[in-house]
Amino acid sequence: MAFDYDKYMRPGKLPHIWCPGCAHGIVMKSIIRAIDRVGLDKDRTVIVSGIGCASRMPGYVDFNTLHTTHGRSLAFATGVKLADPSLNVICVAGDGDALAIGGNHFIHACRRNIDITMVVFNNNIYGMTGGQFSPTTPHGKLASTTPYGNPDYAFDVVELSMGAGATYVSRGTVYHAVPLERQIADGITHKGMSVIDALCTCPTTYGRRNKLGSATDMILWFKDNTVGIKAAERLSPEERAEKILTGVFRQDIKPEYCEEYQKIIDMAKGA
Amino acid sequence: MSTVQARKEETVVSEKEGRKITVIPRYCKGCEICVALCPKSVLEIREFKVYVARIEDCNECLLCEIRCPDFAIEVEGKGKKGKS
Amino acid sequence: MSGKEVFYQGNEACAEGALYAGCRFFGGYPITPSTEVAEFLSRRLPRVGGAFIQMEDEIAAMASIIGASLVGKKSLTATSGPGMSLKLENIGFACITEVPCVIVNVMRGGPSTGLPTGPGQSDVMQAKWGTHGDHPAIALAPASVQEIFNETVRAFNISERLRTPVILLTDEIIGHMREKITIPEKGELEIWDRPRPDCPPEEYLPYDTSKGIIPPMADFGSGYRWHVTGLNHDASGFPTNKPSLVQPEEERLMAKVTENLDIIEKYEHLTKDGAKVGIVAYGSSARSANAAIRLALEEGIPVDFIRPITLWPYPSQPTIEMAEKVDTIVVPEMNLGQMIDEVQRCIEGRAKVVGVNRVDGDPITPENILEKIREVA
Numbered sequence: 010m011a012f013d014y015d016k017y018m019r020p021g022k023l024p025h026i027w028c029p030g031c032a033h034g035i036v037m038k039s040i041i042r043a044i045d046r047v048g049l050d051k052d053r054t055v056i057v058s059g060i061g062c063a064s065r066m067p068g069y070v071d072f073n074t075l076h077t078t079h080g081r082s083l084a085f086a087t088g089v090k091l092a093d094p095s096l097n098v099i100c101v102a103g104d105g106d107a108l109a110i111g112g113n114h115f116i117h118a119c120r121r122n123i124d125i126t127m128v129v130f131n132n133n134i135y136g137m138t139g140g141q142f143s144p145t146t147p148h149g150k151l152a153s154t155t156p157y158g159n160p161d162y163a164f165d166v167v168e169l170s171m172g173a174g175a176t177y178v179s180r181g182t183v184y185h186a187v188p189l190e191r192q193i194a195d196g197i198t199h200k201g202m203s204v205i206d207a208l209c210t211c212p213t214t215y216g217r218r219n220k221l222g223s224a225t226d227m228i229l230w231f232k233d234n235t236v237g238i239k240a241a242e243r244l245s246p247e248e249r250a251e252k253i254l255t256g257v258f259r260q261d262i263k264p265e266y267c268e269e270y271q272k273i274i275d276m277a278k279g280a
Numbered sequence: 281m282s283t284v285q286a287r288k289e290e291t292v293v294s295e296k297e298g299r300k301i302t303v304i305p306r307y308c309k310g311c312e313i314c315v316a317l318c319p320k321s322v323l324e325i326r327e328f329k330v331y332v333a334r335i336e337d338c339n340e341c342l343l344c345e346i347r348c349p350d351f352a353i354e355v356e357g358k359g360k361k362g363k364s
Numbered sequence: 365m366s367g368k369e370v371f372y373q374g375n376e377a378c379a380e381g382a383l384y385a386g387c388r389f390f391g392g393y394p395i396t397p398s399t400e401v402a403e404f405l406s407r408r409l410p411r412v413g414g415a416f417i418q419m420e421d422e423i424a425a426m427a428s429i430i431g432a433s434l435v436g437k438k439s440l441t442a443t444s445g446p447g448m449s450l451k452l453e454n455i456g457f458a459c460i461t462e463v464p465c466v467i468v469n470v471m472r473g474g475p476s477t478g479l480p481t482g483p484g485q486s487d488v489m490q491a492k493w494g495t496h497g498d499h500p501a502i503a504l505a506p507a508s509v510q511e512i513f514n515e516t517v518r519a520f521n522i523s524e525r526l527r528t529p530v531i532l533l534t535d536e537i538i539g540h541m542r543e544k545i546t547i548p549e550k551g552e553l554e555i556w557d558r559p560r561p562d563c564p565p566e567e568y569l570p571y572d573t574s575k576g577i578i579p580p581m582a583d584f585g586s587g588y589r590w591h592v593t594g595l596n597h598d599a600s601g602f603p604t605n606k607p608s609l610v611q612p613e614e615e616r617l618m619a620k621v622t623e624n625l626d627i628i629e630k631y632e633h634l635t636k637d638g639a640k641v642g643i644v645a646y647g648s649s650a651r652s653a654n655a656a657i658r659l660a661l662e663e664g665i666p667v668d669f670i671r672p673i674t675l676w677p678y679p680s681q682p683t684i685e686m687a688e689k690v691d692t693i694v695v696p697e698m699n700l701g702q703m704i705d706e707v708q709r710c711i712e713g714r715a716k717v718v719g720v721n722r723v724d725g726d727p728i729t730p731e732n733i734l735e736k737i738r739e740v741a
Contacts, residue, residue, distance in 0.1 A: 011354035019591075024309070024351075027349065030311035030313065030349070031349060034349025034351065035346075035349045035350075037490060053706075067600060072589055073434075073589050074589075074592065075591075077427065077592075081423065081454065084427035088417075088429060088435075089434060089584060092431065092432035093585055095585075113421055113424070144350045147568065175335055225315075229317075233663065236633050244319050273410050278411055
């Protein structure tokens with residue numbers, strides 16, 4: 010049976026604003042299926058975003074949705090979650106939004122281990138502004154502001170999240186949309202800060218400039234150039250170095266921020 | 281008017297032997313992802329939109345539906361495959 | 365006023381006033397000279413089931429209180445100049461999305477890091493014009509510790525009723541000064557809450573103004589699923605760039621202030637027979653002005669006085685009345701001349717306007733003002 014996306018979509022908002030071949034829609038659909046899989050109540054779910062292509066996602070879906078300022082989704086979401094910890098809070102952000110202008114909020118949300126699920130739509134570029142390099146643009150790649158190749162080095166979203174203290178960390182791709190859906194669902198169920206590095210594609214402002222082929226070529230690239238962390242164990246170090254690892258990198262149990270704060274409330278009320 | 285109604289009015293439905301592929305041309309941006317990923321070459325692009333050319337070859341793998349970024353294609357089959 | 369008497373610092377009075385007004389969320393970042401507001405609420409908020417969070421930066425603090433307010437919690441942040449500069453973008457977000465919240469700026473000296481432990485009144489124009497784009501601005505400027513308590517309550521009330529951020533401008537002097545104040549009994553001061561919808565959720569249009577210019581606001585999680593965006597939006601809350609929708613919406617945001625002056629405007633206007641000199645002063649400078657007026661009268665110089673308690677929107681009418689009576693208006697302020705421009709703007713040349721300005725980290729003394737009074741009388 011076809012999946013009934015209509016149940017979660019706001020009427021009359023499609024077609025969305027994303028370019029032909031942009032894979033953001035694949036991530037959005039994975040998030041919707043993950044929410045369905047977990048069975049979240051639409052009234053009790055808040056989806057928060059910042060600014061950029063990915064951040065336009067909440068407008069299409071029928072939840073409590075909050076499209077904030079550039080980079081600040083996690084900061085707004087922290088206020089939402091702490092003000093009512095019974096709400097389910099999901100953040101969506103592009104790589105520039107999440108990790109450059111929003112980098113400080115990103116690491117601190119991870120550090121607090123607040124129960125928010127952050128899905129990074131990681132397409133290695135600032136798409137909405139026309140293809141400037143982002144914190145995940147690989148070294149040497151072309152962007153509208155790196156006409157001679159990118160002198161910067163990229164963040165590894167998974168390493169960054171784990172270093173900062175997130176307790177659920179995974180990486181999926183838009184080629185592997187069903188495992189991605191499962192990771193997002195697990196991230197939502199996980200009690201604590203969850204980061205899902207969703208590798209996706211921007212054929213318009215990144216692929217074309219770097220001659221990465223068609224939208225489909227870019228999606229198929231993930232098939233050949235990623236490997237699950239379990240399967241990677243069977244590869245030689247040289248083989249593994251050429252691949253991007255996917256899968257669930259961390260799933261730890263650690264006291265969650267709002268639960269810890271509830272203890273403070275209980276203590277203060279008793280005082 | 282609800283989207284569901286709006287969508288139904290704008291859909292192009294191909295049906296054969298209990299299998300149904302629904303295309304919403306207004307949502308389709310002709311990116312060809314579905315065409316390229318379909319293992320059975322069921323789909324084509326005609327007039328910049330997805331077109332169901334060989335429904336009889338469809339094996340209901342849902343690769344097209346899951347990876348269509350534009351919500352433009354839905355596959356309903358004989359129920360052999362579960363959703364996603 | 366009946367109630368409990370306490371010996372409070374201005375910053376503590378602000379925090380206590382916030383609790384009295386029903387504040388249940390504080391998001392902040394440490395900055396001198398405002399930290400006592402945060403410290404006080406870190407102790408007291410959890411006792412009433414509220415939440416205190418120290419965020420990673422000033423921007424996040426501002427964002428967090430908007431998020432909490434969207435869930436229905438009255439929310440506060442406190443900062444000073446450098447922090448205020450960082451919060452401005454999100455204050456604009458609260459303006460256009462019409463999310464109530466209160467921002468306290470305990471003003472200190474200088475641009476940049478300036479004089480962190482010295483007083484200033486240099487952020488008064490920032491309170492009006494700080495965030496980019498046209499936006500409604502409401503700023504209250506109390507002049508005593510008791511008034512900080514009362515004006516904090518009023519800041520929440522106005523913010524809730526009009527669905528717009530309200531800035532409370534205090535300064536290092538009154539923020540750190542201790543005075544005896546009375547915390548009123550519960551119910552003695554009116555507490556206002558934001559309008560909330562009573563229509564069925566499926567009929568809810570978050571920016572529907574058919575029943576008034578302040579649309580009801582649903583709490584996230586209450587069953588009214590709506591979209592909040594900092595983009596210009598239509599009645600449904602979704603982005604639009606249609607000129608026919610954008611202009612009236614922006615004008616409505618401003619009208620929320622101009623059509624509700626009765627609940628926003630507040631000032632003292634003291635007149636004396638035969639006064640040819642007037643003073644317009646606010647915040648801690650108004651305390652020195654008061655003393656200077658007393659000293660001048662002892663010397664036989666009667667002086668009129670306007671003390672705006674609501675600084676924005678500025679009380680034009682009494683200032684025009686003053687200008688029609690006196691020859692000279694003295695505007696003492698701890699900056700190099702900011703509200704003086706507003707005084708000049710609204711009196712349109714009806715009187716001469718002179719400033720008394722200090723930015724050296726010391727307060728303006730009564731003698732500084734008296735000297736100017738003598739000079740112009």
